[in-house]
Amino acid sequence: MAKAAALDVDALILDLEDSVTPGAKARAREAVAGFLREPRSRALFVRINPLDSGLAEDDLAAVLSGRPDGIVLPKAEGAASLAALDAMLEGDIAILPIATETPAAIFALGSYGGVTSRLCGLTWGAEDLPAAIGAATSREEDGSYTAPYQLARSLTLFGAHAAGVPAIETVYPDFRDLDGLAAYAARGRRDGFTGMMAIHPSQLATINTAFTPSADEIARAQAVVDLFAANPGAGALQLDGRMVDAPHLKAARAVLGL
Secondary structure, three states, rough: OOOHOOOOOOEEEOOOOOOOHHHHHHHHHHHHHHHHHHOOEEEEEEEOOOOOOOOHHHHHHHHHOOOOEEEEOOOOOOHHHHHHOOOOOOOOOOEHHHHHHHOHOOOOOOOOOOOOOOOOEEEOOOHHHHHHHOOOEOOOOOOEEHHHHHHHHHHHHHHHHHHOEEEOOOOOOOOOOOOHHHHHHHHHHHHOOEEEOOOOOHHHHHHHHHHHHHHHHHHHHHHHHHHHOOOOOOOEEEOOOEEEEEHHHHHHHHHHHH
């Protein structure tokens, strides 16, 4: 954890769920709680165990005194899960649900908005869901997602934007394939994801590059904003031989916001 805290990331997720065996849960809670009490230079989130696991309450009891910046909620199933965790928290601790890990979760992806101001984003995963339904895999031979998991990804994207929070792309498991990661992250940003989770430190530079606007993108966005500022009240304008209107202006502001 101390080594990870020195990495160029926006936040770290300290895991108490899948990477910790049942016999090691108590020691993991102690380690995470101790780390949370240290001075921090990065936002620290804790991934607890699912709310129905019988472990989440003990996870929270161990770590909340360390004031984590957020809680990652696995096996989230929409508004009901979000409200249940919200009721267990005090202060300004954020919640990041992993929103596609059960069959029921897929039908609740549009329900996250308006529940609590703690909601800071929505992310998804393609590992637990196929296991839950007995699927052989979530991926084609070329590594792309099969149709059911393309649907889960898309609904997470729209569910996050419907709730007014960032959509966070899921991990790319093959940490040695940086070319594949670059293409994957680029597609994520193209499609409307705001950021991405990493599974290994070697992935960070590639992910940060993919989700950071280039100098050309920033210049183009600024030109669009400046053009409309110089022509107040205009509905559509011409820039470099192309028509631009309100959606282009909104997109340009989003780029500058990044």
